[in-house]
Amino acid sequence: MQEGNVIEVEDLTKRFGDFTAVDKISFAVKQGEIFGFLGANGAGKTTAMRMLIGLSKPSSGEAKVAGFDVYRENEQIKNNIGYMSQKFSLYEDLTVKENIRFYAGIYGKSDQFIKEKTSIILKQLHMEEQANNLVVSLPLGWKQKLAFSVAVFHEPRIVFLDEPTGGVDPVTRREFWQMIYKAADKGITVFVTTHYMDEAEYCHRVSIMVDGRIEALDNPAALKKRFNARNMEEVFLKLARGAKRAE
Amino acid sequence: MISVQHISKSYRQGKGQVKALDNISFEVLKGELFGLIGPDGAGKTSLFRILTTLLLADQGIATVDDADVVKEYRHIRQRVGYMPGRFSLYQDLSVEENLQFFATIFNTTVAENYEQIKEIYVQLEPFKKRLAGKLSGGMKQKLALCCALVHRPDVLFLDEPTTGVDAVSRIEFWDILKRLKADGITVLVSTPYMEEAAKCDRVALVQGGKILSTGTPDELLKGFGQKIYAAKAASMLALLEALKQNALVKDAYPFGEYHHVILKEDRLDDLVHSLGMPDLEIMETSPDIEDCFISLMSH
Structure with a gap:
């Protein structure tokens, strides 16, 4: 891998029968970068992400994540990344503390480490009083902030966030992005998908997938310039409207 | 067309109570496209369920098409179309069968009301033999809308139809709503995407079971009142x-x-x-x- 890169992808492809979900995508992500991974529904984002986190074997092409090969070293990849999604991130019938303990335990962290870091995190989230409450009782925004903290608890090199802010109120959504910025500042690479186009502006670089291919990849300012657009929503619409694939 | 007066609803959660709706009041005029804008947990779904007669409020009065949601629920159920937030069609029936099923329940046929759904249904027609469960997200959403429209309702309740949908499909969906409004259908729609407020005639901003503000998008922007x-x-x-x-x-x-x-x-x-x-x-x-x-x- 090239110095400073934590993800390197070359001609990565995934076919299901005669359907090519991901069609020869190539890109690299640098350490500490906030990388926005956009695309219309059905463009192939989820399939691509599943290959990168070691849950799905590519049909062809190469990819290395945190220095490990997606074909042969997917277990090592899982140890070096964090993952959170909008749909499932925490066990609702466990308490806040139990969720932290459970995830940290899976990653093999010591009791001492878990104990110390749990109190730091609860303090940062202002959730000390809720530590022993069931997650089901938390408002969505709190859940998502907690889920992010849990996803980076074991100090992974990369965290994958799949629509982390869907349905979250505008104030909490912004607090969530401040957590992302701080994580990136500490050197954690953030790979994020979103349907909120204002959030695309918060990313260092953005890729836009159309029909299984990456049609554009650059920083938001350069993309806006290239597509003569006022904002990222216009860039996205210009590209995604060209999609041929019926979802 | 819709009148909501001091509606409250609480749920039990563990030992405590959660107030899903806290003294909510607003009105939707006939033919209006009215948006409930707010994040998850604002109480939008509880309100939809009360107005579609599927849930009883703890307090307050609500009417839809001048009929009381408690006493005259039968009338309301005949006159409204409801698209819940969660995909609610039969996954193991085909596109066509789902549509026929909903038409039959309302004592009508797809043929009789084809004009009403035509514009949306033409996009689904190539897949009419496909099982609903095998459709993509955007297609499912269009089928659900057809099923909610097939009996020519006067009022349409759409609970977060654009959540998790990409920016292109969202714009298409709002174009469809604009056309339904032009046909004279009253639409109450909820969304967590704030920018979609601009597409409504009037909106209520909701958070934590309360209405923060109601008005036309312009009125709300003018009311901001700060540089x-x-x-x-x-x-x-x-x-x-x-x-x-x-x-x-x-x-x-x-x-x-x-x-x-x-x-x-x-x-x-x-x-x-x-x-x-x-x-x-x-x-x-x-x-x-x-x-x-x-x-x-x-x-």
């Missing part, structure tokens, strides 16, 4: 922290490419001076519905 600045610098994180710590700043938060800044008093020059950032770019901008929401939330 708002857009600021940018090379390090956006450093800029945000500097703004938040500055005594002249009332509020500052990221907003797309810029940070939005609201000052305690109109002393922009003093702010620029005290920040002392050579690469700072700052200019006045106009508020957006999301700015209104943020401002109302912090009150």
